[in-house]
Amino acid sequence: MLVRYKKSCEKIAMGLLSFMPEERELKKLKETMNIYQTNSNWHLFLWKEGEAFVGLVGIELAEGHYTLQHISVNPSFHGEGIGHAMVEKVQQLIPDLEMHGTAFTEAFLEKCSEAKLAVI
Numbered sequence: 212m213l214v215r216y217k218k219s220c221e222k223i224a225m226g227l228l229s230f231m232p233e234e235r236e237l238k239k240l241k242e243t244m245n246i247y248q249t250n251s252n253w254h255l256f257l258w259k260e261g262e263a264f265v266g267l268v269g270i271e272l273a274e275g276h277y278t279l280q281h282i283s284v285n286p287s288f289h290g291e292g293i294g295h296a297m298v299e300k301v302q303q304l305i306p307d308l309e310m311h312g313t314a315f316t317e318a319f320l321e322k323c324s325e326a327k328l329a330v331i
């Protein structure tokens with residue numbers, strides 16, 4: 212289940228975010244969390260499996276599109292479809308805008324588009 216990030220989950224979110232290679236340094240991690248907490252165009256969501264938060268997805272809204280800035284899943288839950296499910300849920304939340312990737316998220320986003328095309 213996709214839920215909106217709350218300040219009370221800050222440490223959990225930082226832990227999940229740190230699985231992204233470019234977010235491993237604490238300084239960078241804190242800067243990124245600060246952007247999500249202060250910039251109204253940046254939105255962070257967590258993925259809940261039962262009572263546990265196991266995934267994170269962060270987007271930046273822009274003019275005419277939005278960017279998948281961050282996506283990560285706890286390694287114990289890799290390969291279970293959570294990454295795909297998070298992308299799909301976010302796309303359902305913002306159906307009128309196209310999701311773009313960054314240098315870090317583009318590859319997985321491509322993978323998700325391929326999976327969608329395979330279903331059609």
Ligand SMILES: CC(C)(COP(=O)(O)OP(=O)(O)OC[C@H]1O[C@@H](n2cnc3c(N)ncnc32)[C@H](O)[C@@H]1OP(=O)(O)O)[C@@H](O)C(=O)NCCC(=O)NCCS
Nearest residue numbers: 230231283284289290291292293294295315316318319322
């Ligand atoms: C990327 C990530 C979120 C995927 O989460 P997940 O829940 O394991 O993904 P799913 O189970 O929905 O999908 C698994 C598929 O995605 C593929 N995949 C995983 N990471 C990928 C990447 N960086 N680029 C392209 N495909 C990727 C897997 O090989 C697998 O492919 P298969 O179905 O053909 O075997 C997870 O691997 C992760 O947290 N990675 C570390 C953080 C990171 O690097 N994030 C940015 C990635 S672009």
